[in-house]
Amino acid sequence: MRLSQKHLTLIVLAVLVALAPAFFPSNFYYRIGALIFVNGLAVTGLVVLIGFAGQISLGHAGFAGIGAYACALAPGYLGLHPGLAMLLGAVLSGGVAWLIGRPILRLKGYYLAVATLGFGILVSMVLANEAKITGGPDGREVAELGLRSALASIGIGLSNAQFWYAATGLSMLAGAWIALNLHDSPSGRALRALHDSEVAARTVGVDVARLKLSAFVISAVYASLSGSLLALMNRFITPDVAGFLHSIELVTMTVFGGVGSVPGAILGAATLTLLPQALTVLQQYENLILGLIMMLVMIFMREGLLPSIMRRLKGKG
Amino acid sequence: MTLLSVDGLGIDFGGLTAVNDVGFSVSPGEIVSVIGPNGAGKTTLFNMISGVYQPQRGKVILDGADVTGLAPNRLAERGLSRTFQNLQIFQRMSVLENAMTGCHLRERGPVLSDLLSLPSSRRRSAVTRARATELLERVGLARASEREASSLSYGALKRLEIARALALEPRILLLDEPAAGCNAVETEEIDHLIAEVAKSGVAILLVEHDMKMVMRISRHIVVLDRGEKIAEGAPAAVSRDPKVIEAYLGTQSVEAGDAVG
Incomplete structure (x- = not known):
């Protein structure tokens, strides 16, 4: 039963999000959790683009940048509520993705990788150079979302860290629900079909260009919302959010955890957000060990962490 | 004529x-x-x-x-529908999903309704599933419907391609x-x-x-x-x-x- 598998995945994710705080040694871990969920949202979008549709992007941090700076700038310049600014960012990212996706999605493989890379670099350069508006490389403050005080007034009192843990956790779950819906839907099947054989997908009537573009726009909106949440949570943002390194980080998390699997990519986001924290005890060897772990996982678990583990469990069971 | x-x-x-x-x-x-x-x-x-x-x-x-x-x-x-000499199967999808994809023109709808799993989207999938199951029975692959397509024998894949092509009606x-x-x-x-x-x-x-x-x-x-x-x-x-x-x-x-x- 496919339907129950989707629900099972969502239930497991929701239980993990809800119960994890019981094991937190300190309040600091709420923040780590929220960072995992923010990344988890972005990588879920990349599962749609890379895992379902088979199209690579090395520039999705560009959309995270658009989402983040929409929240940083729109309240001041347009007088928009930060929540609406987040929506504006998502619409803007979707629109930009639609515009640039039309020409660049004709490219394949590493040509597409380089073109999207260029887009990401373009966004981060604009954010860094238009200092009068964006604050430049030093970054910029972001307005308070205000939802936490609204919740407090109706009797739900949360610390800042707890509030963002809950807000990002729910966002990530909603994102996972939507991506899992897509997976088993007519559009999702068509996306996965064109991933495996474009020519066969065309011959059954799939409008390949249009569907690739849909996947690109969807994943851009995910990245944008993730950037917005990060900005609102930190109350501060720098152009690094749109930087090349962030794009690479997101793709790495997705592939590391399991590119075709929503919970896999989220596990990848969790592992690669937590691991550097856990490895700080190794001091100067931290990056060495992190690099080694990543190489070993990819050599011995090519499908990524979660799909490989599931396959092994099934094989034994 | x-x-x-x-x-x-x-x-x-x-x-x-x-x-x-x-x-x-x-x-x-x-x-x-x-x-x-x-x-x-x-x-x-x-x-x-x-x-x-x-x-x-x-x-x-x-x-x-x-x-x-x-x-x-x-x-x-x-x-117009076709099959391929050197097989163009959707390898990572199940046998049933391969046949269902053949119904794409009948089952496609707004992407938004698919993202939100609206009743209309689920209805389209359900109709397709029934139709695809019928076709798999016709080519003798009903029992393999939940298997990953890449696990089928060459002859079975040939029949799967025919089923997919027929799904287009x-x-x-x-x-x-x-x-x-x-x-x-x-x-x-x-x-x-x-x-x-x-x-x-x-x-x-x-x-x-x-x-x-x-x-x-x-x-x-x-x-x-x-x-x-x-x-x-x-x-x-x-x-x-x-x-x-x-x-x-x-x-x-x-x-x-x-x-x-």
């Missing part, structure tokens, strides 16, 4: 003429086979008719409309060597299936190396050699044609024996 007609079709690949001035027509319910030695241009011809290649010369007329060079998905919308079906790599029993099953599909009124254009099968089920045969049509007609007449015998003897004497006998 003609559903598909091809006229003066030709294409060159860098200086080399792959297909030149080929013409024939297919009517609903009719099985027309294209035969010829390896490299005669049969698959290239299929690729031009189905929109995978753009023909450089000639015309493809489908149901009275000029569809020359239309994209494959546009041709699918007009009822085509008016014309192009089959590129549907029996290649299949054993005698499987070949006979495919043979029956094709005859049955034709009987339901679908026009069938077939490329096949199994001469016994071609002679048995075709109403009309087109013979290609080095990209040109060298003969066409009823099976009995074609197999006696000296030009056909010569083309086969020159390159593939084993099949020539089949063709003559």
Whole structure:
């Protein structure tokens, strides 16, 4: 039963999000959790683009940048509520993705990788150079979302860290629900079909260009919302959010955890957000060990962490 | 009565003429086979008719409309479906999902309703699932429906491709060597299936190396050699044609024996 598998995945994710705080040694871990969920949202979008549709992007941090700076700038310049600014960012990212996706999605493989890379670099350069508006490389403050005080007034009192843990956790779950819906839907099947054989997908009537573009726009909106949440949570943002390194980080998390699997990519986001924290005890060897772990996982678990583990469990069971 | 007609079709690949001035027509319910030695241009011809290649010369007329060079998905919308000689299966999807994807034109809808799993989206999937299950039963793959497609045998994959192509509910079906790599029993099953599909009124254009099968089920045969049509007609007449015998003897004497006998 496919339907129950989707629900099972969502239930497991929701239980993990809800119960994890019981094991937190300190309040600091709420923040780590929220960072995992923010990344988890972005990588879920990349599962749609890379895992379902088979199209690579090395520039999705560009959309995270658009989402983040929409929240940083729109309240001041347009007088928009930060929540609406987040929506504006998502619409803007979707629109930009639609515009640039039309020409660049004709490219394949590493040509597409380089073109999207260029887009990401373009966004981060604009954010860094238009200092009068964006604050430049030093970054910029972001307005308070205000939802936490609204919740407090109706009797739900949360610390800042707890509030963002809950807000990002729910966002990530909603994102996972939507991506899992897509997976088993007519559009999702068509996306996965064109991933495996474009020519066969065309011959059954799939409008390949249009569907690739849909996947690109969807994943851009995910990245944008993730950037917005990060900005609102930190109350501060720098152009690094749109930087090349962030794009690479997101793709790495997705592939590391399991590119075709929503919970896999989220596990990848969790592992690669937590691991550097856990490895700080190794001091100067931290990056060495992190690099080694990543190489070993990819050599011995090519499908990524979660799909490989599931396959092994099934094989034994 | 003609559903598909091809006229003066030709294409060159860098200086080399792959297909030149080929013409024939297919009517609903009719099985027309294209035969010829390896490299005669049969698959290239299929690729031009189905929109995978753009023909450089000639015309493809489908149901009275000029569809020359239309994209494959546009041709699918007009009822043209095909299978592939070297299998184009959706490897990472289940057998059922492969067949369901064949119903894409009927099940597609707004992406937004798919993202939110709205009732309309779930209804479309449910209808497709039932239809795809039926088709898998018809080709004898119902039991394998939940398996990953890549785990099927070659002969089963051939049948899966036919099921996927039929899911489109085509008016014309192009089959590129549907029996290649299949054993005698499987070949006979495919043979029956094709005859049955034709009987339901679908026009069938077939490329096949199994001469016994071609002679048995075709109403009309087109013979290609080095990209040109060298003969066409009823099976009995074609197999006696000296030009056909010569083309086969020159390159593939084993099949020539089949063709003559």
